[in-house]
Amino acid sequence: MLNSIYDNVIKGDLESVKEGVTQALAAGHGSSDILNTAMIPAMQEVGRRFENEECYIPEMLISARAMHGGLEVLRPHLAKADVEPVGKVVLGTVKGDLHDIGKNLVGMLLEGAGFDVVDLGVNVSPEKFIEAIRQHKPDFVGLSALLTTTIPAMQATIDAFKDVGVRDQTIVMVGGAPVNQAFADKIGADIYAPNAASAAKKARAMLKRI
Numbered sequence: 001m002l003n004s005i006y007d008n009v010i011k012g013d014l015e016s017v018k019e020g021v022t023q024a025l026a027a028g029h030g031s032s033d034i035l036n037t038a039m040i041p042a043m044q045e046v047g048r049r050f051e052n053e054e055c056y057i058p059e060m061l062i063s064a065r066a067m068h069g070g071l072e073v074l075r076p077h078l079a080k081a082d083v084e085p086v087g088k089v090v091l092g093t094v095k096g097d098l099h100d101i102g103k104n105l106v107g108m109l110l111e112g113a114g115f116d117v118v119d120l121g122v123n124v125s126p127e128k129f130i131e132a133i134r135q136h137k138p139d140f141v142g143l144s145a146l147l148t149t150t151i152p153a154m155q156a157t158i159d160a161f162k163d164v165g166v167r168d169q170t171i172v173m174v175g176g177a178p179v180n181q182a183f184a185d186k187i188g189a190d191i192y193a194p195n196a197a198s199a200a201k202k203a204r205a206m207l208k209r210i
């Protein structure tokens with residue numbers, strides 16, 4: 001069952017992915033099992049094929065669409081609806097970057113951990129993040145980037161927070177495939193997390209400390 005979800009994400013067969021995820025849940029597979037053994041490895045395989053020129057952007061896009069469909073089926077299982085918000089997070093993919101699957105997953109698991117999530121979407125300018133900090137007064141701001149060419153926008157965003165005096169009002173969390181702890185330290189972020197589950201865990205732990 002999980003194998004066919006994996007295959008259908010790679011094929012980009014949206015309806016079969018949604019159906020497969022629904023059936024796997026009904027058969028008792030846990031949502032994180034479905035994510036971590038079928039859906040995420042499928043996107044990694046799509047990335048590997050793209051790198052080796054075995055597939056191209058249209059194929060990546062239809063796989064991404066299928067992945068989104070599957071995530072929407074999983075969403076209620078990842079996010080427990082009846083939890084009192086423990087804090088607020090503003091989340092977005094930085095300027096120039098259109099990847100949002102990982103960010104969306106981070107948002108869903110943060111919701112599941114009890115956070116109120118304000119998702120600004122993709123290609124978010126520093127100004128838009130600043131506006132959201134002023135409007136929502138979030139405990140955390142999460143920046144996502146998937147391209148080596150867009151991770152500098154994380155630095156630019158944090159620098160812009162300092163320039164307008166909002167840097168100390170929020171905890172900055174960064175992530176995305178090309179980001180690591182050393183980079184996060186270098187740009188002055190407060191938290192780096194390699195995946196959505198650890199992002200939610202670290203955010204909860206940080207809230208307890210302050």
Ligand code: B12
Nearest residue numbers: 047097098099100101102142144147148175176177195196
């Ligand atoms: C799907 C995809 C696309 C789709 C995106 C659709 C969408 N709606 O997201 C499309 C087709 C649009 C696309 C376009 C491009 N892509 Co692309 N894409 C991918 C692919 C295959 C999968 C990404 C993905 O969704 N992974 C699955 C998720 C679950 O993982 P994740 O994003 O890493 O997120 C996890 C963690 O990183 C972390 N995380 C993520 N965000 C955050 C945020 C916070 C705050 C925290 C704490 C944690 C965190 O938690 C997440 C969940 O566990 C990757 C390959 C790969 N292996 O990553 C290439 C990849 C990222 N793309 C790549 C490239 C080159 C491009 C293009 C430049 C191609 C082109 N020539 O036009 C364009 C750029 C467009 C743009 N301006 O952004 C390269 C990047 C290379 C590089 N080193 O920079 C990759 C690595 C492919 C490759 N192997 O070459 N792409």
